[in-house]
Amino acid sequence: MDDTWELLMDLVMAERARIPQxxxxxxxxxxxxxxxxxxxxxxxxxxxxxxxxxGCDASNVTGIVDRLEARGVVERQVVPGDRRVKRIxxxxxxxxxxxxxxxxxxxxxxxxxxxxxxxxxxxHDLLAKVVAAPALG
Amino acid sequence: MDDTWELLMDLVMAERARIPQxxxxxxxxxxxxxxxxxxxxxxxxxxxxxxxxxGCDASNVTGIVDRLEARGVVERQVVPGDRRVKRIxxxxxxxxxxxxxxxxxxxxxxxxxxxxxxxxxxxHDLLAKVVAAPALG
DNA sequence: TATTGTTATACTCTATAACTATA
DNA sequence: TATAGTTATAGAGTATAACAATA
Numbered sequence: 001m002d003d004t005w006e007l008l009m010d011l012v013m014a015e016r017a018r019i020p021q022x023x024x025x026x027x028x029x030x031x032x033x034x035x036x037x038x039x040x041x042x043x044x045x046x047x048x049x050x051x052x053x054x055g056c057d058a059s060n061v062t063g064i065v066d067r068l069e070a071r072g073v074v075e076r077q078v079v080p081g082d083r084r085v086k087r088i089x090x091x092x093x094x095x096x097x098x099x100x101x102x103x104x105x106x107x108x109x110x111x112x113x114x115x116x117x118x119x120x121x122x123x124h125d126l127l128a129k130v131v132a133a134p135a136l137g
Numbered sequence: 138m139d140d141t142w143e144l145l146m147d148l149v150m151a152e153r154a155r156i157p158q159x160x161x162x163x164x165x166x167x168x169x170x171x172x173x174x175x176x177x178x179x180x181x182x183x184x185x186x187x188x189x190x191x192g193c194d195a196s197n198v199t200g201i202v203d204r205l206e207a208r209g210v211v212e213r214q215v216v217p218g219d220r221r222v223k224r225i226x227x228x229x230x231x232x233x234x235x236x237x238x239x240x241x242x243x244x245x246x247x248x249x250x251x252x253x254x255x256x257x258x259x260x261h262d263l264l265a266k267v268v269a270a271p272a273l274g
Numbered sequence: 275t276a277t278t279g280t281t282a283t284a285c286t287c288t289a290t291a292a293c294t295a296t297a
Numbered sequence: 298t299a300t301a302g303t304t305a306t307a308g309a310g311t312a313t314a315a316c317a318a319t320a
Contacts, residue, residue: 007264008148016153017192020288029288029309047279055154057312062280064310084278084319119263126260127144129251157311166286166311184302194289199303201287221296221301 018105026101031056031064036090036098039074044089046079073097155242163238168193168201173227173235176211181226183216210234 023033031054038053039045047065051058065088068074073094079085090098115123160170168191175190176182184202188195202225205211210231216222227235252260 007261008152011148011264011267016156019153031310048277056310058279059281059313060311067309082278082320086279114266115263119266122259123263123267124144126252126256126263127148129256130148130260168287185300193287195302196290196304197288204286219297219301223302 022101022105025104026097028097028101031060032068033101035061035064035068035088036073036094036101039088039090040095040098040102042090044077044087046085046087050088068094159238159242162241163234165234165238168197169205170238172198172201172205172225173210173231173238176225176227177232177235177239179227181214181224183222183224187225205231 019033020030023030028036034054035050038050045053047061048058050065051061054061054064065074065076069076072091074088074090077087077089079087156170157167160167165173171191172187175187182190184198185195187202188198191198191201202211202213206213210228212226212228214224214226216224
C-alpha cells in the first residue's frame with residue numbers, strides 16, 4: 001500500500017485550491033487565515049511564536065499582523081515582564097470573523113458524501129490515528 | 138462522524154507546509170511545481186489551459202512560464218493552426234526536475250507509519266473511494 | 275552580548291485593466 | 298468583433314540582512 005501516501009497528497013493538492021478561494025470570500029489571505037486559526041482558541045502569542053506557528057520568517061509576521069490589526073481583528077499587547085515582547089491577541093471582531101470563516105470551510109462537505117455511514121466512521125478513526133501520529137505534532 | 142471532514146482539513150493544513158519547503162529544495166515555487174505537475178505526463182498545454190489548471194489569471198502564467206523557460210525546464214512552442222496560441226511543453230531537463238521533486242515528495246512517508254498493515258490497506262481503500270468521488274474531478 | 279521585533283531590499287504570486295497580434 | 302497572450306500596475310507573501318530597543 002505504498003500509494004496511500006500519494007492518495008493523501010492528491011487529496012491535499014485538490015483541497016489546497018479551496019483554501020485561498022474561501023479565504024478570499026472573507027477578504028483574507030491564506031497566511032492571515034493561518035494566523036487567526038492559531039490564535040483562535042483564546043491563545044495570544046508573541047510575534048516570534050506566531051512566526052514559528054506560521055512557518056515563516058519573523059519579518060513577514062510584522063506585515064501580516066499589521067494588516068490584521070489595521071482591520072481590527074487582532075491587537076498588539078505589551079507584556080508586563082519584558083517590554084521587547086508584543087503579544088498578539090484576537091479581538092471580539094476577530095473571533096467572529098474566524099468562526100464565520102471556519103463554518104464556511106467546514107460547511108461544504110463534498111468528499112465524504114460518497115461513503116456509507118460505516119465507511120465514514122472507519123475513515124474517521126483511521127484519520128484520527130494518523131493525525132495523532134508524532135510526525136504531525 | 139461530522140468531523141471526518143475536519144480531520145481531513147487538519148491533514149491538509151499540516152501537509153500544506155511541506156509543499157513549499159520541498160519545492161524550495163529544488164528552487165521551485167508552489168505554482169511552478171503545480172505547472173510542472175500538470176505538464177509532466179507529456180501533456181503540452183496552451184497558456185490559457187495552463188492558467189485554468191493552475192486556477193489563476195492568465196496574466197500570472199506569463200511570468201511563471203517566463204521563469205520556468207529561463208531555467209530551461211519548459212518551452213513555448215508555436216502551434217501551426219493558430220499563430221496566437223503558444224503551447225507549453227516540458228523539456229527533458231524539466232522532466233528530470235519534476236521526477237526528482239516528486240520522488241522527494243513521496244519518499245518521506247511519516248504519516249502512515251503509525252498504522253498496521255491492515256489499517257493502511259483500509260485507509261488506502263477508503264481514500265481511493267474518496268478521491269474517485271465526482272467532487273474531486 | 276543576546277533577544278525581540280521592525281525596517282529595507284529584492285523576488286514571486288496575485289488580480290485588474292489596457293494593449294498587441296491574430297483570427 | 299472576438300480571442301490568445303502580454304504588459305502595466307498595485308498589493309501581499311517570502312527570505313536575508315541590518316537595525317532599534319530591551320534584557
